[in-house]
């Protein structure tokens with residue numbers, strides 16, 4: 001089996017890679033029958049030399065590879081026919097902007113395995129960047145808070161080398177945070193726990209929901225909540241999280257009790273179809289609404305977190321939302337809520353994100369090539385084969401044909 005690490009070609013440039021030099025080394029050491037070629041790249045976070053230093057082949061010639069590994073969508077003209085490809089195709093939700101890409105994959109007889117649908121037997125995702133979105137999202141949130149309140153200026157995350165450096169920068173400004181700051185975090189998945197990792201790394205005190213809602217503190221504190229804390233059933237029964245996932249229409253938001261006491265809100269939840277908005281534009285107008293800074297890692301636009309009216313960019317990460325006029329304003333305006341809603345946060349931490357992703361890929365995906373895919377990992381992630389959609393992805397047929 002000959003693996004190829006492809007050069008990222010999408011714009012804006014993405015510096016991440018599926019396998020770091022160290023991960024490549026591990027792969028060829030563990031599987032003597034594996035071959036590996038890395039396509040040269042001048043934007044990748046790890047230089048070509050870092051690969052060659054470890055004895056990994058770097059070459060423009062990847063025509064002999066069987067399996068090509070990338071992160072972002074591969075431009076159609078760069079797709080090599082008859083190969084197996086792994087990348088984020090952003091087609092599984094029928095995204096209109098990638099219809100042509102999936103059509104080209106089928107025309108070129110490519111076997112596409114999308115990272116987003118690499119799952120375990122119970123349907124859980126096995127490889128993802130969410131943790132890194134949480135890590136950078138928390139950092140960027142503090143950066144926005146410092147600017148908004150005029151308290152401190154943190155460097156941009158992308159200028160720092162790794163998570164350790166982000167933590168060190170936050171520790172330096174910790175003493176400048178408002179003494180009574182209350183931070184709310186929604187979500188307990190990959191993103192939510194990535195955020196939590198950062199809050200814990202700077203030793204912020206975590207408090208219970210009851211204490212968060214009813215007590216005042218003389219130090220910054222945070223509270224992490226999940227769906228059943230920010231929603232409640234219309235009939236007030238408690239039926240567990242699965243019930244919420246299955247019947248979101250039977251719930252209403254219970255978020256305002258938190259919004260009344262929160263200064264800085266970090267959104268790290270997943271928002272499912274049909275779930276109640278956490279807070280609406282009307283809620284944000286309420287005199288009791290206290291949130292001044294939002295780091296929206298979830299980043300659902302014009303929906304559950306009403307002040308997220310657009311995604312922001314790494315270059316210009318913070319904008320302001322005026323609740324009264326429901327419009328974008330300068331985030332430094334007195335009445336503006338400062339919103340950080342960068343939708344490609346892991347790109348700001350390309351080395352750590354690549355290292356972490358590669359570890360998961362080595363652990364969960366690579367073995368499947370050598371054990372006859374005994375866990376079904378490849379089978380579940382294979383979207384196309386022999387020029388057609390596989391059974392599991394047949395629901396994309398009308399999308400591919402341009403009918404929806």
Ligand SMILES: NC(=O)c1ccc[n+]([C@@H]2O[C@H](COP(=O)([O-])OP(=O)(O)OC[C@H]3O[C@@H](n4cnc5c(N)ncnc54)[C@H](O)[C@@H]3O)[C@@H](O)[C@H]2O)c1
Nearest residue numbers: 130133187188189190191269270272297298342343344345
């Ligand atoms: N801004 C970025 O750069 C970036 C990067 C990665 C992920 N994200 C987004 O962050 C969000 C969270 O991702 P994650 O990887 O932490 O997800 P996850 O599946 O690991 O965690 C999901 C969390 O949301 C809650 N949740 C609420 N409604 C749910 C539902 N209907 N189904 C499942 N879980 C539900 C879960 O209880 C859990 O706490 C996603 O919307 C994702 O698109 C953003």
